[in-house]
Amino acid sequence: MKIAIAGKGGSGKTTIAGTLARLLVRQGTPDVLAIDADSNPNLALTLGLSREEAANIRPLTRDILKRVTDEEGNTKAVLAKTPQEVADEYGVPAADGVTLILMGRVEHAGAG
């Protein structure tokens, strides 16, 4: 089950995304991961975190990505860790046992 939720700003997509994640768990789907790919992240609040807790979530740092060069000489970014390692390291426990990961922004400190 890999569900993306899209919509205009203000459409309520984040409220539906977070509530859907929590209700899936309540209905018996285990280990639900909620990924917030929005650069203005609000999913945390719908997932029961306080404003303070949400503000203190550690953003991803650049060491999760590495640049690789393909045979045609193009460089692209790929994950430097397994998705499970990223989830373990950056995942935040949220309400109903949902794990939240913020992927909409990356920490600038030390970025080069």
Add this chain to the structure above:
Amino acid sequence: MCGAHAAVRSLVAEMVGGNDRPTILDIEAGLEHLSRGTARGVDTLLVIVEPYFKSMETAARMAELGRELGIGKVFAVANKVASADDEKELRAFCGTKGLEILGIVPQDELVRSAERQGVGPLDIATTSPAIDRIGELARALTP
């Protein structure tokens, strides 16, 4: 958008597709963010649509883009539906676009209240018209 942000976004697909866990992905508002990068690894796209023309037009374009990107299942989910007329208009529009409506979530004072307080609807209630419909949506999406 800076390069680092773009690079991290490009990793979303790897994150989604590279693990076995059921995943809900909240993608950034706006059509331009629905890209090959975020769509890979996703099997279902839910496009949230409100009962007014501009929202319906945008949703139809997002749905079309989702299909072009190869997402297998693309559905509309109507939100903030306040009347039978709203529902009728949404059904008529989605009908002409060949877009299946998987859920209809009503306008709900509880959701507005939760949004005012900056909490989740489920943090202040276990049931409400909107929560119940999202619960039905969850069941419809569960294999």
